[in-house]
Amino acid sequence: MTRSKLTNDQVVHLRELACAGYSNKTLAEMFHLSQNSISSIALGRLYQNVGGPIREFFKKRSDDLREKDFWEKVEIQDESSCWLWKGKVGANGYGVFKFHSRPIGAHQVALIFSRGEYPKHGRVIRHSCNVKLCCNPGHLRYGTDAENSMDTLIANAGPTQKLSVEDVLNIRKLYRSGLFTHRQIAEKYMVSTSTISSALRGETFSFVPGPVRKKDLIHAGKHYRKAA
Ligand SMILES: [Zn+2]
16 A cells, blocks of 8 residues: 655644644545544554644643633532532523533533533433532433423422522431421421421432431431420
């Protein structure tokens, strides 16, 4: 097989163009080579002794830099809390981050960087905490558009947003102590008793560790009666 020989300058130039985003097909036409050869040169498998930026390394490095930029704009807390986005916010209420020169949702970028998961067609990212600015990967998962609308409906209809994750942790602790009733806790947090029950059982805030199970309830109830 005959391969047209490239000068060192041409190889460097080709690699620079590849890094700038020129496709193998375009480069193949420009340099009168097969797309396979272009790919091998761009990846550094051919002309190993010649310099120039290597496409894959370049991409990887730029992603790493972006990742550092990204997490600097996130208020990272403990595992269970919401990690709020501190950067730009779009009209839809979600955080915005420029990724490969395209602005996309900050929560989306959080999934890409934390799990290497790129959003697939028809899938949206759901917030289990219903906090649009939250970038805690543990609160994010893929779902359909319909499921996402349902999340929002539930969040808007229910009073769960009146409680923070910290509140819920405290509420569960208070209840376990056996010294407080649902009503007393509801009054303290100025929410309904049903909000407290749901948060205790983990029907809401299911992502917060330590929901109160049935056996805990009986135990806590007995304890309460003894204390009263
Ligand atoms: Zn969250």
